[in-house]
Amino acid sequence: MTALVQDRLQRPLGSLRVSVTDRCNMRCRYCMPEAEYVWLPRAQILTFEEVTRLVGVFAGLGVAKIRLTGGEPLLRHELSTLVRAIRTDGRVRDLALTTNGILLAGQAAALRAAGLRRVTVSLDTLHPERMAQFARSTRHADVLAGIGAAQAVGFERLKLNSVVVRGFNEDELVDLIEFARARAAEVRFIEYMDVGGATQWSLDRVVPQREILDLLGHHYGSITPVTGDDPHAPAERFALPDGATFGIIASTTAPFCGACDRSRLTADGQWLTCLYAQQGIDLREPLRSGASDAEVAALIRERWMGRTDRGAEERLGLAQRQPLYPVAGLRADPHREMHTRGG
Numbered sequence: 021m022t023a024l025v026q027d028r029l030q031r032p033l034g035s036l037r038v039s040v041t042d043r044c045n046m047r048c049r050y051c052m053p054e055a056e057y058v059w060l061p062r063a064q065i066l067t068f069e070e071v072t073r074l075v076g077v078f079a080g081l082g083v084a085k086i087r088l089t090g091g092e093p094l095l096r097h098e099l100s101t102l103v104r105a106i107r108t109d110g111r112v113r114d115l116a117l118t119t120n121g122i123l124l125a126g127q128a129a130a131l132r133a134a135g136l137r138r139v140t141v142s143l144d145t146l147h148p149e150r151m152a153q154f155a156r157s158t159r160h161a162d163v164l165a166g167i168g169a170a171q172a173v174g175f176e177r178l179k180l181n182s183v184v185v186r187g188f189n190e191d192e193l194v195d196l197i198e199f200a201r202a203r204a205a206e207v208r209f210i211e212y213m214d215v216g217g218a219t220q221w222s223l224d225r226v227v228p229q230r231e232i233l234d235l236l237g238h239h240y241g242s243i244t245p246v247t248g249d250d251p252h253a254p255a256e257r258f259a260l261p262d263g264a265t266f267g268i269i270a271s272t273t274a275p276f277c278g279a280c281d282r283s284r285l286t287a288d289g290q291w292l293t294c295l296y297a298q299q300g301i302d303l304r305e306p307l308r309s310g311a312s313d314a315e316v317a318a319l320i321r322e323r324w325m326g327r328t329d330r331g332a333e334e335r336l337g338l339a340q341r342q343p344l345y346p347v348a349g350l351r352a353d354p355h356r357e358m359h360t361r362g363g
């Protein structure tokens with residue numbers, strides 16, 4: 021049986037978000053609102069063999085849940101090859117993908133055939149003109165086609181992530197629930213977060229979980245919490261009176277750091293133990309200079325056992341909340357960007 025590694029707050033090392041590229045083909049205002057970005061040098065991006073090897077090391081330490089992210093992960097050539105390689109590791113019980121959906125229609129079948137079971141597609145609005153304005157992309161139809169393809173190839177679970185931003189899409193909550201329901205998907209509303217990259221964040225743009233529930237309750241009637249879910253999952257799930265379910269990720273107003281088993285691997289091999297962590301540790305360099313799996317595992321184990329991160333809870337305690345970094349701070353180190361950290 022795999023040994024559990026726990027941090028100093030007794031949180032297990034349980035899940036890993038693997039960013040396969042920092043590049044993205046959208047420019048969402050809550051993540052990449054600037055005109056220009058500093059990209060990670062290509063020579064430093066982990067190869068699929070390196071990612072697979074690191075996933076194996078993490079799996080040996082108890083990580084059973086892997087989520088592939090970006091940037092936009094489908095920009096990485098032949099992503100299904102990586103999916104197939106990770107799927108050969110029986111210790112990875114849950115392999116999922118988060119995508120903006122633009123390229124999904126062309127890749128859904130290959131990803132499913134490679135063994136991917138779960139997909140989450142970001143869909144903040146059902147209005148193409150809103151997406152054009154908010155994310156500087158005119159490819160709304162491609163996103164919808166991607167969702168349709170995901171449904172058609174039969175992923176076991178299909179989720180839609182919607183970041184709720186006041187003045188942009190808080191009038192679409194019911195429409196998004198109904199859109200998801202019609203596609204056997206589940207929507208998860210995400211509070212707008214003050215993370216790196218969100219340089220235009222302000223508290224008055226956040227639509228809190230309480231308000232989301234009130235808005236939906238007003239439309240549907242009594243909403244009840246779903247019990248018995250994975251205690252480490254970031255979303256709290258709720259049921260409508262007719263049994264349809266949805267989730268809310270209340271990272272900004274009701275953070276869940278106390279149950280956080282997540283860490284993040286950037287596309288160039290930095291390992292971060294919190295979304296808000298100032299710094300990670302470099303796993304690429306030891307890998308490329310000949311370290312054994314046991315040596316890499318020792319680095320990971322030691323860092324996790326010393327972990328005390330509670331980034332979102334600490335932000336909640338601030339008297340005055342501002343964006344985490346000004347633009348100059350992000351330029352100084354692109355690893356601070358949310359699109360580099362895998363969201």
Ligand code: SF4
Nearest residue numbers: 277280294295331332
């Ligand atoms: S802020 Fe950090 S510790 Fe808290 S839930 Fe997010 S990743 Fe986990």
